[in-house]
Amino acid sequence: MNGEENPFPSFLIYVSSRSDLPKPPWHLAMEAHILLLCTTSTIFTISFFLITSLPKSYSQEQDGYKNCKGLFKCGNLDNLYYPFWSDNSNRSSYCGREAFELYCREDQSPWIWVGSQNLSVKWIDPNPYAYRVRMVRPHLAFHNCSSELTNTSLGENTVGVTTQFSHFQYGEHVKRVSVFYDCSSSYISSVGVGVRNFTCEDTSRRRVYYVSETEGDVLMQRFPELEKCRYIQVPISESEENGVDAVGGGIDALNNYLNQGFDVEYIIGDGNHCSNCEATRGVCGSERYRASQFSCYCQDGFHYSDCNDNDSLTHPSTLAVKNKVIAGITVGVVVAALIVCCCKIKYLMRKIKIWKTTKADQEIEAFVRNHGPVALTRYKFSDVKKMTKSFKVKLGEGGYGAVYKGELLNGSHVAVKILTASKGNGQDFINEVASISRTSHVNVVSLLGFCLEGQNKALIYEFMPNGSLDRFIDNKVNESTPLSLNLEKLYEIAIGIARGLEYLHRGCNTRILHFDIKPHNILLDENFCPKISDFGLAKICPRKQSIISISEARGTIGYVAPEIWNRNFGGVSHKSDIYSYGMMLLDIVGERKNMNAEASCTSEKYFPDWIYSKLEEGSSLIPNGMTSIEEHDIAKRMIVVGLWCIQAFPIHRPTISRVIEMLEGSLDSLEIPPKPVMSSPTRIEAESSTTTTC
Known part of the structure; x- marks a missing residue:
């Protein structure tokens, strides 16, 4: 690189296939x-x-x-x-x-x-012209009272007034037993004492009543209320030669005949064709x-x-x-x-x-090609469609595309971000992959893989079941997430975000500046542990380099540091992330929401000016509804630290390490920061989630 420092040292990407390269x-x-x-x-x-x-x-x-x-x-x-x-x-x-x-x-x-x-x-029957088969309904017994013990069908089916043809019919000696299950005792008492019965062999110990087929038909005609019972007819083969009365033999005889089965005659329906065929030495x-x-x-x-x-x-x-x-x-x-x-x-x-093929796509492929293999899986776009079930469940949408819920082959849930509006020469994709792939911290979201097929670009992240922080501080929690976060939990989340930001600024071999810290880009896992996400605007620079050069302003309205859009305030550095963090900290406490509630919709007042006006008036900045001393201390601590972070000049803002010290240190040792020296020409809505380049 002609002696110049490589901005992406030792960055490696696994490329599974080069088939999609130009x-x-x-x-x-x-x-x-x-x-x-x-x-x-x-x-x-x-x-x-x-x-x-x-x-x-x-x-x-x-x-x-x-x-x-x-x-x-x-x-x-x-x-x-x-x-x-x-x-x-x-x-x-x-x-x-x-x-x-x-x-x-x-x-x-x-x-x-x-x-x-x-x-x-x-x-x-071995005689092919006898057309007889003995069949059994297995695993059934009268006394088990199972719902599977239903009428036996031989395939006949009545459609309207027409009965469709069946190849099978009951044999000559087949009789059917009529059985009444789940009857009220009052029904049976009205029928008479001639009906036989037995007891179910289950926990219900219900009585079951049975008669012969003909007796059952007569009873149904005489006593229509029996239709409320579960009425079935079960076939058995009873030979007239042995003189055995299956119905009169009791439950043991019934089950014995049920296990022996019943005779069925079948009809082939080919007339004399088969006999004629065999007579001429043919095979049917x-x-x-x-x-x-x-x-x-x-x-x-x-x-x-x-x-x-x-x-x-x-x-x-x-x-x-x-x-x-x-x-x-x-x-x-x-x-x-x-x-x-x-x-x-x-x-x-x-x-x-x-x-x-756009120059952007060519440059992205060149970037991937020139930085050889690492533990990031490259997926085909068809794999992305499969894991998201054709983008069925949408989790959210940001400035560069939508995020969908997906599932890997091992059953792990993931969040799939589809990039639909790349900025510049695909720099958002390069920034995201290059920066987050080199991170490993509990408060930074993990990138598991990516997809790059021409204009189809996707990033696969670990899944965060509790969504983004803005849902909880803007009252966007729906009925499916009934849990709300108290101020103490929000305070823990704020410290976790600060630790993740400290890791990006100081814990990596190269410093990573995020440039888009806001509640929308903070994701919460199942334990509400915060993780910084969305590195599309990130910039990587050497740790020794304090001031960096950016070609255009970047960030989200309401969270952008003054020096990003006006270099008169100072150079762009890691202190720009501190400003965004401070604005987010005041969002978490609810101060910007309080301002919007009190100010008119035409107010042109700058937000920090409003806070200092409240301090000069002696008004309380503690959000309504806080009664405990601990809540007052937490709110005041976060407000004071937030005010330090949003100082107009970067030199007056603390480092992220100092921010963590102030948040975890003694409240008495915190000093009120000086009043900002600038005013906003136009009030910026804090709740706007529109990502823009200023």
Whole structure:
């Protein structure tokens, strides 16, 4: 650097990718040619794949004969065949029918979905033309009174006056038990003594009443008040040959029959197609693309009904495959053409981007490039969108952009600041990253990472759940934050801010001047520990350098030191932060708010003049509502220290270390500072949070 001192010594940034850095035009031209070459290769690849897919799809249909031939095993059931199938038993869906999928479990009964219920399959009749299955509703018992013990549905569903088709229906010997749960005893007493009952095996010890299916229907007609009970009908299989009365056998007999299950008959709905197919040595199945349509798989391919028909070449599945392949080839050609167009457009856009890339973006990238790797993570803008859930929760907004709540992959909450209005050559971004990345103090907010993709710039900070200080001193605390801060807590916060400022002025290898100390830039963690944030206006200078040069005024109206906008008061230095801190200290006590309440809206009186006028009049400066001696002492101490900090000339202001001594020292040793020598030409609103360059 030609002997000049590097203003950012030993500052390092981790750069995970250089893909977003500007490339020279020759590099873009080469990239465009490579993309076009890749596109041409893609066209040939897509065409080859789609053209060769026709015989492949057709051969897969021919493989149906081999794949679906024979019996298969599922769980503890074997010798299974059409219409049943199971993906987890290597029996493809086209070997069966849509409603007959089994879910196999090792050495256990398989499951099947019937209607909206998952039933266990106890056995399937080995005679494929018997069409019988024994099913069980597992984990249910009458006496547990569970709300899961509901009516068993076999898939029939009534829509309006139309009943939709079900593949299953109850067997010949299935009877249903009518059970009344959660009934009032007065209802049952009106019914009569002929109703059987049992006691729930739970803490309620309620009585449950049950009858046969036919008796239940009669009772419901005779006693409409029973509709207020939970009324269900549960199927059981009771053989007439053994003469057992399930209802009369009591609760043990009921649960025994419930565990044995009930018989269900199923309907495939393919007429005589399967028997005709098997008679011609075919294998029954369904179409690969239409599971509701029967297919007969034969050695020469698939047929519509049996192996002797002549419809294999015109089978709907064959036509579907051909149509899909033709459509696929057409789509492939169109997609390939679009890819070529997109490549050309991308090439042109990249060239335009080179022309339109601002000098600011180039200088920021140069800064990042020239200061090599540190423990700051660089994120892509897509990662920023993910961690903020597309900027869903907005925490606040400042002069340079908005702040959103985010969450990292490890679950940690963060605050994401999106910079939308960079000043100068992106100096706000450089200032923030360069200054705060070299800090580590309990009263300075931690920067965890950043994002830099062209004009998309973001800073990722630790999350401060209690927001900024201005919410508490301006009565902005909402219902979600009912806690208010007393003066003693605000005093502790003021000392914490001073310690953070002392660290910036004296604790770092290089001195960091903040230039925007105000309540809005003080964040509070879950324990209300203050942390200085927003270093967009910060300036780094050697510790030995007392006076610095700034190209333009900076700061927030109401907190800007006089020398920032008028060099006649002195040079710009760390004392400029002291002035801003003093104004904030008086804000915390509430003095500027008191002035605004007493002064008219047209008052041109300068704020420090108003305080000294109150002192000359002998009026109390203690805020209303303070009664204890401790509160009076704290308020007076903060007011006097604040007045010292806002002296017009920097030479008269104390250092931040002296400020801490005065705040923590004896109140009796504090002297009243001299009256300011200047007046404001126009009264400045203290509450304004608008960041501006004066």
